[in-house]
Amino acid sequence: MSILNQGWSRRRLLKTTAIAGAALAAPAIWTPSRAEGKRIVVRDDGGIYTKAYGAVFYGPFQEATGIEVVGVQANAEPTAQIRSMVDAGAYTWDMAKISQPAILMLTSGDKKYLEPHGLESDPVIATMPKQYMSEYGVGNNVYTTVLAYRSDAFEGREAPKSWADFFNVEGFEGRRALRKHPFDTIEQALLADGVATKDVYPCDIDRAFKKLDTIKQNIDVFWTSGAQVEQMLTSGEVDLIPTWVSRAQSARAGGAPVEIVWDQNIWGLDSWSILAGTPNADACREFIKFASDAKRQAALMEYFAAGVTQPAAFDLIDPKVAQDSPTFPKNIESGVQIDAKYWLDNQAAVIERYNSWLLT
């Protein structure tokens, strides 16, 4: 994965409710007068995310507490940066929005690069479903990989409805692209081969590659970055493509005739995490509570189809918009959650095998 790759725009925000205002009741220590001039730096995904977070979280948080929040972008899996910062004690960032695999990566060794947040019993955080929580992260967004296709390419004939259809090159003719990385791709092959969503992990790698062999010659493009996907969908370079849903939605918003197959979507979680040892850890905790409020999460929908992590947020979101969210009940229930632990243990071997597979 180049620095270019990975799921910039896959991310969406989801977050469950917090009682409105509870987050505002920050401890006295963070009242504006005491916290004047204080600043935390948060790594986020840039672009529309920085814009949305700035309007919904960063700005209002500063007004409420006096703590300035600066959002900075970095590559999608900034594990190397976080490791360097904590090792060197140079906290360019205080906290980061990172994926579940990244959290595991940074905390599975002897040295923990992230700080336990300890917010489990906080009234705002407690309403968040368990699947969006971990010791080192509070879920803020669910991203997901779906099958997207150009509806103009399937005019007058049956359109694909599943990963099995994507792998059926005779039944669903069209130009295809596949990600040049095994993440999600292995799962797609297994689902296409008839593995039930609950049985995907641990992955039967041999079976997956056998299935992948069947379409290898029919893949016209192997993509590496989300931007590439969006360009290919918009220009009609390919007709079928597995992609982070946000890229497909963005191409559709730009006027391209793109349809999304939500069934069997493969979803993962992004969380707020605090860098181990940062002097601003407590300010970060206050910010996480603030940003986990259902009402604020719902407000993100004005900017993009966020994967909110507080179920109560959907009470405040227009139902029409809500069905574009990866955490909309119908969507999340038909999906498979990425097993971050499985990938942490197996990624080195599978990435190597996938790269070899590409070259032969």
Added chain:
Amino acid sequence: MSAVSNRTRSAPMPGWLKNWLMIAPLLLLLVGFLVYPVGKLLSLSFVDAEGFSLAAYKQLFASDLYLRVLWITLKISLITTLLSVALAYPVAYLISTASPRMKGRLIFLVLLSFWTSFLVRAFAWVVILGRNGVVNQFLLSIGVIDRPANLIYSLGAVLVGMVHAMLPLAVMTMLAVMENIDRNLPRAASTLGARPGAAFWTIYFPLSMPGVAAAAIMVFVTAIGFFIVPALLGSRFETMITQLIIDQVQQTLNWGLAGAISVLLLVVVLIVFILYDRVFGFATLTGESPAGTTNRDTAARRAGAKILTMVGDASDGLIGLFPGSGKSTDAGKTPWPLTVFVWTILVLISVPAFLMVPISFSQAGLNWPPSGFTTEWYAQMWNTPVWTQALWRSLTVALGTGILSMLIGVPAAFLLARANIRGKAALLAFVLSPIVAPRIIIAVGLFYVFAELNLVGTSLGLIIGHTVVCVPYVVMTMVAVLRNYDTRLDLAAQSLGASPAKSLYYVTFPILAAGMFSAFLFAFATSFDELTIALFSSGGLSATLPKQFWDEVTLQVSPVIAAVSTCLLVFISVLIFTADRMRQRSLAR
């Protein structure tokens, strides 16, 4: 810093001390900000939790993946090098013969695409070569083909993208040398009866070889580090080694294996250097004494001369086929097929940059053909201060990098080109190592050093980091230029009473001006386009322009990048036009 070699008459200090002072800044820079940080990272490949271990290397050779990808990388880099040098040579030649006015314009065209981000250029090729891209739509509309041809996602497309990216480097390096070739020599050959082809191939071409050699080496080592262009334009077969290193650094945090792959890469490149030295000799670059070189390879040299004579005869035969041009006996006159060829190349390499102009006003986004008219993208750019901030920061850093690289690189180049010191080839390889070492490894290593020095996120840190990777371009260009510089001119000035400093100022520098300008421009432009170090050592705070481009391209394929590119194009054009005007005026005085 005196540039006078140890041949100077009354040297106030011993030769070894002078030599040392000329190269010390470069060595200190590289040891402190390359060897130390990179070495620290690479040493991780020899340890595991218990201590010394070769586990990373076992993993490296357990699968044939890494060797295969390395082979692919070398193959792509080599083809890119051959194509770039072959295409750049006529361009550089024509520019070197052009009038000063024309020269400015031609250089402007060569460097045009250089000022937009490499990401923008890569995406431009996607738009041009895609299934519904510019070329396919054109061919469909005139009925040459009835369904879109597969032009992209292949080795060919990768080569187009890479050669395009490398041409400016190759042209500028060769130009720096060609500017210093005495035009009277081929002319003298003509007077003595040589036909234009023979005069060119037996006289001019050998004199231009240091430029060719320098360009080839620099293009090769730069190409090895490419990965975004192959990823965007290639098929599943075009995986570059840098990509695998980045995966290990970022994705799996396996810095041991990343170090092992890097060591493998460095070793292989070193072997390529040694082979190069055996076959061509670094003498072509550094200019060993004539005695040394003739002793070395007499047979090969004779064979080479013979081949050149044959090529000369053959081309004279060819020239004879073109009506009108064969009669010319003036070797300085440019044959028209050359002019046509060069202009075709110049137009082709400018296409991606100019493509951004219509797209920046289009409502269709980064798609072809543009439709509608909007200034929305310009408004978006204008309304966010990040673009102008990033531009100023990039300009500051690039200017600082250019100046620092020159201050450190030029004296070192004088030493490498002139002094008789041992281990020159090794020294040269060392100077080139910042380009060979994977950028991501340098970036991660530098972060730790910068953290200790409190330089994280500062302009100074960025300037130092960029100087490390830019100084090789300065040294190589200057070494190649100095190879052709006649030191007797300095001696003449001094024998007429000029002090070393005065002869440097009044004789040496004016003659070397074109080469120094090339070198500076290259350091400037490389810094201006540098992403990895900027990304890593600034932590995302205070972005530079490439980083801003990168954010924009990775996050949303926003046509704002087309608007920014167009503005840069205008900005650079105005800058160059003004500089040109000022120069003209100072000449007129």
